[in-house]
Every structure is written in C-alpha cells, then in structure tokens.
Amino acid sequence: xxxxxxxxxxxxxxxxxxxxxxxxxxxxxxxxxxxxxxxxxxxxxxxxxxxxxxxxxxxxxxxxxxxxxxxxxxxxxxxxxxxxxxxxxxxxxxxxxxxxxxxxxxxxxxxxxxxxxxxxxxxxxxxxxxxxxxxxxxxxxxxxxxxxxxxxxxxxxxxxxxxxxxxxxxxxxxxxxxxxxxxxxxxxxxxxxxxxxxxxxxxxxxxxxxxxxxxxxxxxxxxxxxxxxxxxxxxxxxxxxxxxxxxxxxxxxxxxxxxxxxxxxxxxxxxxxxxxxxxxxxxxxxxxxxxxxxxxxxxxxxxxxxxxxxxxxxxxxxxxxxxxxxxxxxxxxxxxxxxxxxxxxxxxxxxxxxxxxxxxxxxxxxxxxxxxxxxxxxxxxxxxxxxxxxxxxxxxxxxxxxxxxxxxxxxxxxxxxxxxxxxxxxxxxxxxxxxxxxxxxxxxxxxxxxxxxxxxxxxxxxxxxxxxxxxxxxxxxxxxxxxxxxxxxxxxxxxxxxxxxxxxxxxxxxxxxxxxxxxxxxxxxxxxxxxxxxxxxxxxxxxxxxxxxxxxxxxxxxxxxxxxxxxxxxxxxxxxxxxxxxxxxxxxxxxxxxxxxxxxxxxxxxxxxxxxxxxxxxxxxxxxxxxxx
Numbered sequence: 001x002x003x004x005x006x007x008x009x010x011x012x013x014x015x016x017x018x019x020x021x022x023x024x025x026x027x028x029x030x031x032x033x034x035x036x037x038x039x040x041x042x043x044x045x046x047x048x049x050x051x052x053x054x055x056x057x058x059x060x061x062x063x064x065x066x067x068x069x070x071x072x073x074x075x076x077x078x079x080x081x082x083x084x085x086x087x088x089x090x091x092x093x094x095x096x097x098x099x100x101x102x103x104x105x106x107x108x109x110x111x112x113x114x115x116x117x118x119x120x121x122x123x124x125x126x127x128x129x130x131x132x133x134x135x136x137x138x139x140x141x142x143x144x145x146x147x148x149x150x151x152x153x154x155x156x157x158x159x160x161x162x163x164x165x166x167x168x169x170x171x172x173x174x175x176x177x178x179x180x181x182x183x184x185x186x187x188x189x190x191x192x193x194x195x196x197x198x199x200x201x202x203x204x205x206x207x208x209x210x211x212x213x214x215x216x217x218x219x220x221x222x223x224x225x226x227x228x229x230x231x232x233x234x235x236x237x238x239x240x241x242x243x244x245x246x247x248x249x250x251x252x253x254x255x256x257x258x259x260x261x262x263x264x265x266x267x268x269x270x271x272x273x274x275x276x277x278x279x280x281x282x283x284x285x286x287x288x289x290x291x292x293x294x295x296x297x298x299x300x301x302x303x304x305x306x307x308x309x310x311x312x313x314x315x316x317x318x319x320x321x322x323x324x325x326x327x328x329x330x331x332x333x334x335x336x337x338x339x340x341x342x343x344x345x346x347x348x349x350x351x352x353x354x355x356x357x358x359x360x361x362x363x364x365x366x367x368x369x370x371x372x373x374x375x376x377x378x379x380x381x382x383x384x385x386x387x388x389x390x391x392x393x394x395x396x397x398x399x400x401x402x403x404x405x406x407x408x409x410x411x412x413x414x415x416x417x418x419x420x421x422x423x424x425x426x427x428x429x430x431x432x433x434x435x436x437x438x439x440x441x442x443x444x445x446x447x448x449x450x451x452x453x454x455x456x457x458x459x460x461x462x463x464x465x466x467x468x469x470x471x472x473x474x475x476x477x478x479x480x481x482x483x484x485x486x487x488x489x490x491x492x493x494x495x496x497x498x499x500x501x502x503x504x505x506x507x508x509x510x511x512x513x514x515x516x517x518x519x520x521x522x523x524x525x526x527x528x529x530x531x532x533x534x535x536x537x538x539x540x541x542x543x544x545x546x547x548x549x550x551x552x553x554x555x556x557x558x559x560x561x562x563x564x565x566x567x568x569x570x571x572x573x574x575x576x577x578x579x580x581x582x583x584x585x586x587x588x589x590x591x592x593x594x595x596x597x598x599x600x601x602x603x604x605x606x607x608x609x610x611x612x613x614x615x616x617x618x619x620x621x622x623x624x625x626x627x628x629x
Contacts, residue, residue, distance in 0.1 A: 008333040011384075012326055015377040019325045022373045023318025026366065027311065029148075029229035034368040039176040041367035043283040045359040051239030051284060055303050058295045059261050060246040061088060062272040063100075067249045074276045075100070078110025080253065084269065085117040087252035091262035095205045097124045097198060097298070099171055099270035099291045102158045115165050122205045123166035126198050126294075128156040129188050148230045149189040150174075169201030173280070173293055174232060181280050183232040184297040186211075186218060199233070199297035206266055206302060216310040225301055226310045233297055234307040234364055240285045244295045246272070266302070268295045309364035317366040321373035324351060328378040332385055421489060422549055425539035430487030430551065431499035431531065431579060432559035433472070435463060435506055438526035438567065440480040447521075455521070456480060462509050470502040475550050483560075485551055488538055496533050496582035500575065503529050504615070507572040511617060529573030530562025533582045558610065561603045569614050571596070577611035 025031045061084060068074040076084075081100075088096055102125060105111060129152035150172070158168060170188045173181040186200045196204070196211070200218075204211050207221030217226045227233055238244065249269070251257050270291020278290035300306030327347060334340040351370065358365045437459065444452050456479075463482050467474050471494075472486045484502070486495040510527045517525065534555035541550055558576065566574035577598045597613035 004333075007384075008330070011329050011333065011377070011381045015325045015329045015381075016322060018377055019322030019373040020318070022369060023315075023321055026321075026369050027314045027318050029314070031369070034366075034372055036177045037371070038366060038368035039178050039180055039182065042182070042364070043180070045356055045367070046237060046283040048356065049360050051243065054238040054244045054296075055299055055305065056245065056265075057302050058244055058266045058268060058299050059093075060244055060291055060295055061249050061252060061267055061269045062246050062289070062291070063249045063270065063276075064272045065274055067253070068273045068276065070250060070253075074271075074273050076249070078102075078106035078114045079108065080110075081269075082110060082113035082117040084249050084252040085114065085123075086120070087255065087257055088262055088267050088269075089117065089120040091257065091259045093121060093262050093265055093267040095122045095124060095202050095266050097126075097169075097202045097266065097268045097294070098166075099126045099198065099268055099294050101126060101128055101156060102162045103156050104159060105161075111159075111161055115161050118162065118165035124169050124198060124202045124205055125158045125162060125166045126171040127158060127168050127195070129170050129172045129190070129195075130154040130156060149187050149194065150185050150230070152188055152190045155188075155190050155195065167201050167205065168195070169198030170195050171198040171290070171294060173235075173290070173297075175280065179281055181235055181282070181293050183228060183234045184293075186227060186231045186233055187213065197297075199294055199301055202266060202268075202298050203301035216312065220301060223304055225304055225306075226308050228309045229311065229314070233300060234309045235293070235296055236300070236305070236307045236362070237282045237284055237288075237296060238299075241272075241288050241292055243284075244292055244299070246292070266298055268298065270294070305362070307359075307364040308362050313363060313365065317369050320351075320365070321370040324370045325374035325377050328374050329381050332378060332382050422538055422540045425537050427535060427537055428487060428491050429495075429534065430485050430491060430536045430538070430555070431495045431533045431582075432536065432551065432556050433484040433486070433499055433503060433529065433531045434481060434560045434563050435484070435510075435527060435529045435573075436478075436481030436563055438528060439524045443521060443524060455517075458513065459510075462513055463506065466502055466505045466509055470498045470505070472498065472502055476548070483550075483556075485536075485538075487536075488549070488551075496579050497584060499531055499533070499579065500583050503531050503573050503575065507615070507617060511572075526567075527572075528563040528566040530559050530564075530566060531573060531575040531579050532559035532562060533576065533579040534558070557605065558603060561605065562612065564604060565601055565612055566614065569596075571614035571616045573615055575613050575615065577613060580613055 022031065026034075063074070063076050067076065071077065071080060081098075085096060085098075102114075106114075129150065131150070132153040152170075155170070157163060158166070170185075172185065172188065174183045174185060175181050184197055184199055186197050188195045188197065200211055200220075203220055209221045212219040213231060216228075217224050218231070219225075225233070245261060247257065247261060268291055270289065272289040272291065279287045280290060280293055282288045282293075297306075324347070328344060331340040331344050331347070355365050355367055440452075443455075459480070460477050460482070463477075463484075464474060467482075467484050470486075471492075472484050473488045475483050475485055475488075484499075486499040486502070506529060507527075514522050514525055514527070532555050534553075536551040536553045536555050538549070538551050541548060562574040562576065566572065595613055595615050598611040600609040601612040603610050
C-alpha cells in the first residue's frame with residue numbers, strides 16, 4: 001500500500017508539472033503543434049452550434065463572375081470601379097472598404113476618376129503584409145508589449161494617388177495549419193511602423209473614434225472588444241458564403257442598388273470571381289471569399305459577437321487541463337477499477353458538455369490542450385498500472401498455485417466460494433481415518449534424510465490419490481502418517497461407506513508399495529489404520545498469520561487410538577462398530593479381506609470399552625472369521 005501511494009504521488013506530481021508546462025505554453029500562445037487538432041475541434045463545435053444570422057451591419061459588393069463576364073476582363077477597370085464606388089456613395093454608407101490591392105497605375109483616366117470617387121465617403125483601402133520568413137513575431141518583453149505583433153518584411157501599400165484620398169489597413173488574416181482563418185491580427189509591425197488591420201481601420205471610421213489598444217482588449221466607440229494574445233481577433237463564422245448580405249457589383253454598374261442595403265451600413269467591395277480572389281476553407285464553406293472573412297471581422301468589431309479568447313480564457317484552459325489530467329490519473333490509481341472507469345467516462349462527458357456549452361456562449365475554451373495534458377499521463381500511468389496489475393496477478397496466481405498444494409482440492413474449491421467457512425466451529429458427524437507407517441523412526445536412524453524424504457513423498461502421494469478418489473479430505477500429513485476426514489466441507493450420507501472403501505484401498509496400495517521397497521526397508525516397515533465415526537468439531541485453528549482446518553473431539557482421539565489396536569492384533573486396520581453400522585449392511589467395500597469382531601476393546605485414555613472390528617488382507621490370514629452383522 002505504501003509503495004502504491006508513493007507511485008501515485010509521483011505520478012500526480014509529474015502530471016501536474018506536465019499540465020502546468022503545457023498550460024504555460026498555451027497561455028503564452030507558444031503551442032503551435034496543437035493548432036491542427038484545435039482547429040479540427042473548433043470546426044466540430046462550430047458546425048454543432050450551427051449557422052446563425054449575421055448582424056445586418058455590413059454589405060458586400062462582390063466583383064463576381066457576372067461582372068467579369070459583362071466587362072470582359074478581370075481585374076475590373078479602374079473607371080468601372082469608380083462607377084461602383086460612386087453608385088454606393090450616393091446612398092450614404094458609413095464607410096466604404098475596398099478589399100482590393102490598388103498598388104499600381106491603371107490604364108487611361110480611370111485612376112483619377114477613382115481617386116475623385118474616394119473623396120465622397122470615408123474610404124479604407126486594403127494593403128498587404130509580406131512575410132518572407134516563417135517566423136512572423138518575436139517573444140514579447142515588458143519593455144515592448146507590441147514586440148509579438150506579426151512582423152512583416154514589407155508592405156504592399158496602395159498607390160500614393162489613392163492613399164492620399166483614403167485610410168489604409170492591412171488585410172492579412174491568420175490561418176491554422178489546415179488553411180482555415182482563425183483570427184485577424186488587429187495590428188501589424190514592419191521595420192518602421194505599426195499599421196492597423198483593415199477591419200480595425202474600417203470599424204474606427206464607422207464609429208468615428210480611434211481605437212485604444214490594451215493587453216487583452218481594445219476600446220472602440222465606447223465598447224471593449226476582447227482580443228487574444230498578440231492583439232488578434234478570433235473569428236466566429238456565421239455560416240456559408242453569402243450569410244453576410246452580398247450583392248453583385250453588376251447591380252451598382254446598372255444602377256440597381258437598393259438604398260436599404262447601403263444607407264448607414266458598412267460596404268465592403270471585394271472579389272469573389274472564380275480564380276480571381278483569395279479564398280479560404282471554413283467549417284461551413286470549402287471556398288469562402290476573403291472579402292467575407294474581412295467582413296466577418298468588421299462585424300465582430302462593431303457588435304462584439306466574436307469568440308472570447310484572451311489571456312484569462314487561456315489561463316482557465318491551463319487550469320482545466322491540469323486538473324483534468326490530475327483527476328484522470330487519480331481515478332486510474334483508485335482501486336475500484338470499474339467505478340473509476342465509469343467516473344472517468346462521466347468526467348470526460350461533463351468536460352465535453354461544458355466545453356461545448358461555453359463555445360455556444362462565445363467562450364473559446366481549448367479542446368486540444370486538455371487532451372494533450374491528460375492523455376499522455378493517463379495512458380502512461382494506465383499502462384504502468386496494467387503492467388503492475390498483470391505482474392501482481394501473475395504473482396498471486398503463482399502464490400495461489402503454491403498455497404493450493406497445502407490444502408485439499410475439495411476444501412480449496414469450497415473456500416473459494418465460501419471464504420468465511422468454519423470461522424465459527426461446526427459440530428457434525430464425520431468419519432475419521434488415521435494412517436501411519438510402522439518402523440519409520442528406526443529406519444531414519446539407518447538411512448539418510450534424502451532416502452526418507454523420497455520414501456515419505458511416495459507414501460503421501462499414495463495416500464492423497466486414494467483419499468481424493470473416494471471424496472475424503474487429508475487435513476494434515478503428520479510426518480509418516482495422515483489424518484483424513486469424510487464429511488468436509490459438507491457431511492453426506494455415504495461418508496462412512498466411502499471411508500471404509502478408502503481404508504481398503506489404502507491397505508492394498510500400501511501393501512503393494514511396501515512390497516516394491518528394497519528388502520532391507522520392506523522387512524522393517526509396516527502400516528496401520530484406525531477409523532471411527534461420530535461427532536466432531538470442525539474449525540479453523542491457528543493465529544492471525546496462519547490458520548488450518550482440522551477436526552477435534554473424542555471421535556478423532558478414538559480413530560487415532562484404533563491404529564494402536566490394529567498394530568496390537570496384527571491387523572491392517574481397526575474400525576469401530578459405529579463406522580461399520582453407519583456404512584450400512586452392504587460391506588462389499590471390504591472385498592476379499594478378512595473381518596474379525598466385533599470385540600470389546602479397551603482404548604487407551606478411555607474409561608469404557610469400544611466394539612472394534614479388525615480387517616486384514618486375506619493373504620495374511622485371520623485368527624477369527626466373523627461375518628459383519
């Protein structure tokens with residue numbers, strides 16, 4: 001028990017260290033190897049939550065396949081784009097965001113027309129950050145809280161002609177290893193500046209206020225918007241493409257725009273033409289236009305309906321992961337295996353339900369981190385426990401095999417089913433048989449212990465075989481003899497008859513066994529058997545560390561003394577009249593042997609005589625032949 005407790009404490013300590021280390025890395029957003037798993041779990045939770053209606057704040061004007069077919073080319077000519085902007089501006093949107101890279105000159109007078117169109121309404125233009133290396137940020141420090149911002153090697157900015165008439169925002173999004181956008185950075189860092197993202201720039205124009213950047217949030221238009229580590233905004237997709245109101249730019253070119261779709265709203269112009277724009281896979285749509293990703297981020301900033309994942313949530317992830325891992329290991333260490341497994345299953349189901357419920361309410365608790373924190377320690381500890389339990393089972397099996405050799409087969413089976421057998425003494429009738437070798441002590445003085453041991457081993461095996469064959473129990477081997485009971489573990493109607501049959505077989509087998517010994521040993525060795533029937537007290541005797549099953553009482557003493565009677569009269573065995581009468585009138589078990597008696601015999605240690613019968617093999621002869629009556 002102490003060793004097991006120490007092993008459990010060590011396992012719990014190592015589990016706590018493992019969980020804390022993973023939790024700290026997650027809190028620092030340094031667990032990139034879990035991104036793919038977390039992305040898959042996030043997609044499952046988002047799909048289970050289902051699609052939802054997007055707030056009616058943003059309208060997408062799509063440069064789609066219809067526009068490209070009508071105009072005959074893509075990208076759209078600057079003059080045509082100017083016409084689209086003019087058509088939108090006349091319905092007084094809050095902001096127009098252009099999710100197109102206008103980094104070079106167009107053809108003809110289109111650029112000038114587009115620049116003039118930008119003066120009619122607040123305009124935000126998209127720029128792009130260029131990352132030449134895989135590592136986009138460096139570790140943050142207390143002196144520079146913005147050091148972990150995505151660090152761009154360069155920026156693709158709009159042409160100065162357009163930039164002078166609009167504000168600029170970076171349109172990059174953050175994707176996981178599967179290519180699904182999970183967040184939009186709010187700030188980007190280059191060698192000489194920090195730039196806002198396009199969604200943040202648009203939201204700032206729409207609210208008419210400059211954003212205030214804090215550690216785990218940003219303040220915008222009097223509203224606090226929680227952000228994740230590195231000032232990124234987690235994305236919660238509304239549904240398939242088109243969930244955010246999308247109108248073809250052809251309607252703007254044809255003058256078919258509806259005032260209700262534009263006035264007072266944020267309008268985002270972007271490309272959805274096949275093969276002409278950036279697309280991403282989302283849980284609801286394998287090909288989602290980038291303009292709808294940007295529009296989703298803008299909506300989150302305006303309404304605050306995105307996913308909550310910040311330093312506090314990450315800290316909760318770390319605590320939950322460590323506690324879950326500790327709970328699983330502790331339950332695996334619990335001795336009640338079946339109850340522990342049910343409890344583990346229930347605990348995991350509760351965790352899954354709580355995690356999903358939190359996600360439905362907009363709290364992005366990690367699903368991959370708890371599994372990464374709990375699974376390895378639980379699997380390793382469970383494997384060690386299984387290995388130890390298997391070794392322990394093998395040990396107890398070997399121990400049981402060894403111990404079973406010290407108990408009669410019938411008693412072994414009975415004790416397995418009834419472990420409390422004979423804790424309280426039981427009074428019952430039974431047949432008691434004693435057998436003993438004659439002359440063994442003198443032989444021991446002549447022959448060495450190895451010879452005597454082999455001789456006893458053969459003799460005991462002979463006795464054991466005969467007793468088991470007739471349903472008896474050897475309660476003990478007493479040196480060169482044995483005590484045998486018929487009536488344990490339960491008394492039966494044939495106990496006396498079986499005892500007589502066993503005694504006759506013991507006589508025959510012993511005669512044959514002695515005849516096979518060397519003449520010097522056979523001539524000096526004999527055997528004697530005493531058998532009696534009556535009441536015994538069956539019980540367990542011994543101390544707390546060791547107990548054995550035996551019988552006591554006058555019946556046992558008489559059976560032992562009858563061996564002396566058999567030896568005195570030169571008989572193979574002496575049996576009491578009570579045993580013979582209990583066995584019944586059919587004494588065929590006595591075979592061809594000769595039965596003499598009954599005769600009243602004085603038993604040593606008893607005040608009254610006992611009617612005794614003597615049996616000897618017919619090859620020996622008998623003084624008196626009397627039929628048993």
